[in-house]
Amino acid sequence: MPEGDTVWNTARVLDRLVGKTLTGAEFRVPRLAAADIIGWNVVGSASRGKHLLTRFTDTAGAPWTLHSHLRMDGTWRVFGPRERWSGRPAHLIRVVLRTDDCVAVGYHLHELDLVRTPHEDRLVGHLGPDLLGADWDPAEAVRRLSERPDRAIADALLDQRNLAGIGNLYKAETLFLRGLNPWTTVDGVADLPAVVALAHRLLAANRGRWNQATTGSLRRGEQHWVFERAGAPCRRCGTTIRRAAEGDHNRITYWCPQCQPGAVPEGTVSRPTLARD
Template sequence: MPEGDTVWNTARILGEAIAGQVVTRSDFRVPRLATSDLSGWTVAEPACRGKHLLLRFTREGREPLTLHSHLRMDGTWRTYAPGERWTGRPAHLIRVALHTPAVVAVGYHLHELAIVPTRDEARLVGHLGPDLMGADWDAAEAVRRLEARPERPIADALLDQRNLAGIGNLYKAETLFLRGVWPWTPVGEVADLPALVARAHALMNANRGRWTQATTGSLRRGETNWVFERAGQPCRRCRTVIRRWTGGDHERITYWCPACQPGPEPLPD
């Protein structure tokens, strides 16, 4: 499940493989980019903003370009040696392939693909809040944006990328558990909102540079998370059964411990 750390790691791996390479052939398999051609362009660098990946290109005498993609729930980039079989995902999920003399970068099930002048990147990501993985992370601004709607349930507010960019269901659930916050608590009633934001930032950055998303301190299979995807299992702290509920904005799944994160019942509609 791609969240901000996954996108950051993807950008890093892509950069190590393809930065500085000249594209010899590009193949776009989405209608709006079917006639686009990046042949002759040099891959300058990959960058990310929240869950958005930005692959930047340069060419002498031309304005720099950016290839934008969003991984959402199931997108991924893979790299292969020239002539190597593209394995791991069905071919019908391929959305773009960038061929260079040293490597082929293949994007599977990517969303929101677009090519824009690099100077116009803000049109695609300018609405996002502070990036939890960014060098320009601004905790105070993230808190300010969350506080702008004090009546909103904190679980929904954390997932809103306009407040802070990069959080998905995993870090939402784990952050709220570790702070002892009932997921449907109105933002304005959350005790120490800055501490909650700081916890989210620390959790995500702890997984920088690795693919395993662990929040418990253990990388062992089945021990990586406190409540995420553990519905029906005992809480690691108090042994109360972890619960799961689907609802709120965009019908997202929420996991929580009723004892460690107490709140009124019944759940909101």
């Protein structure tokens, strides 16, 4: 699942459309196949946690929003008007938006909706404070996290209803840097505001670049403390980094048993596999 900074960066890619009029538009999904938005003006591109909101005004001036979610495999790319579309197979294209000088192509997008802008909250109103948004409120994030004190902190951080934007990468790196076992319950975290503040700093530090780093180094293989480093030695103590998959295995946790001591729940799949670095 893309992290909040990746989605924020994608919104910046779509900024190339802002201030322009759509000369062509195509939806390759049944529910929007008949939508006609040619002639609409693109007035904004924003992220909300892991959701993308592309905003328009129609020919009568009414505000509309195209909502999309990247999930694991979605992406938006913007090309020149005569540039060859590359990077993904054509059968994955879900949306094409054209202006006089560029074309935005959305591949394998999910949860596509076209709604009146005042109704955006029907799609994203359930989300907690956005770590990279104007609505960021650390006290509210802490309050929401604290509502379920018996929940594992790793699971709570991934719940977008608590705070929007954290994925497996920032979950793992934040917990390592705070020395917290991923299965520590929320009420067992000594300084929950510090966890929230650190997550915010890590995402904000990577906003505007695609090469995400939490160690201070952008060199390949040096960017992360534990994320995707299962089987490799901890950069602090040398202990082998572990990897656990829970539920549908999309929720992956990486941690150092020495730096983040604590029990691993029975039934959790834990593998000391070789690091991808």
